Amino acid sequence: MPELHDLTIHEAHDLLRTKKVSSVELTRAVLERIRKVEPRVRAFVTVTEEQALQDAHAADQRIVRGDIAPLTGIPMQLKDVLNTKDIRTTCSSKMLEDYVPVYDATVVTKLKTQSPVLLGKGNMDEFAMGSSTENSAFHPTHNPWDLTRVPGGSSGGSAAAVAAGEAFFSLGSDTGGSIRQPAALCGVTGIKPTYGRVSRYGLIAFASSLDQIGPLTKDVEDCAMVLSAIAGHDTNDSTSISNTVPDYRKSLTQDVRGLRLGVPKEYFGEGFEPGVEQAVHKAIDTFRHLGAQVEECSLPLTKYGLPVYYIIAPSECSANLARFDGVKYGHQYKGQGTMWDVMEMSRREGFGPEVRRRIMLGSYALSAGYYDAYYLKAMKVRTLIRQEFEEAFKRYDAIITPTTPSIAFKLGEKTADPVAMYKSDICTIPINIAGIPCISIPCGFSDGMPVGMQVMSKALGEETIFRVAHAYQQATDWHKRRATL
């Protein structure tokens, strides 16, 4: 039998339900794992050991009464961008180093109805801006498959924790790939749901028209279980969708016969590592063997995703982060000066270089004389990209691409060149611009490092995605490989 920390949620749930193991035992095993590997991985900003044991006792009492939900007693981590009442929530920023929320994010409230176990908060790129978790104001996170490499970002702490067996699942947020890119680089499964499927209330905002919360897990079945728990309409988020949430586990058939899968040629070729392409091509062959109709297609606007994103996201961030003025909450400059001096110094000290850079970039793109050339132009191209996907999904049930152009890069390799860092998200960004759902699942290895593949579908097509991704995982065992630590 594998060690407890290596189990999936559904495996652990079966042990809890049949009372072969208690939540306290499960939680102690994971806390022990954290003690053992966390000094090397550093996936957490805060470990809430006491809270975890309290939660586990409460879950066990519930289970004894015969009242067990899919996530009852399951130890989890939450990205530190999600507000947790009375538990420090930092966004991995000096600005919020001492911030203790007075309310829970809606996803946290929803999870709590099932009595999971909170292990702590996940490290991330500051304010979710970055692709390597090196922009954390506290410490970088290391890839469990090779500690000299990045875990990806911005939800790098979430992906690394799940890959290292430090949590059964984590919630991340995805604005331009921040769930899928680290999931791919750490060899785990992560979904960005349809924009509006999950409430953003209590998610510290980066770019509000793109942000979406989603789970990072060890396999597709776990992913379906967690998404079922957190999705749904919320009166506190006026952009949330009111459609009923299906039980996503019901979509986990193993049958993809007759499904039409498109493979866009723009996601291969120049700039893509051969090892990544080979793994994805092999996965595509697997789908053919499973009876899917696979066809090459073209999404010619793909290359415009990056510029559109780096206009829209910084523009929205410059407005969202205007609230951090060092007055009501957050870091405050301790020196002397007028109100303006103190505000300018508080923001300078509180924000790291990438956050300051993006605020300035966005403000410039929105400023008088440039609004039409940058922001308005980007919103118009956004329409074209959205329409291109809509057209494609008239022909295909799902589209398959690599998640990243390369395997995890070395720590420090791209920190000096923002544009090089931005380009690691070229496969994930167009999906946020279109607002459609997309999962990343492990599909092989290159140089000993995991490779990820994206499966995307039309808006609210999560069930199709889970069906396709689950069928693949039933035919392969990449998702069962664990990093040796």
Add this chain to the structure above:
Amino acid sequence: MALSREDVKHVASLVRIAVTDAEVEVLQHQLSNTLEQFESLKELNTDAVQPTSHAVPLSSVMREDKSRDPMPKQDVLKNAPMIEGDFIRVRVVLEES
């Protein structure tokens, strides 16, 4: 599109972030570099295209105008860096001219 030093200083003042001279230089280079990536959008004719601000079509969302309990005072003040009594204290707002 290259930014001048003055452009960078102007944007920094708009967003209320203090910058040093050395940072202005680095930012000038990095921001210009990023803006250059945006030039490719000019290749696309968007004259007849409506802008998309949200991927999900949204109209105004209405709810009943019902009062709810406000956040307790101690919660509002909990994270404030400087408080005095029931108030958040701020630095000098009015300056001598």
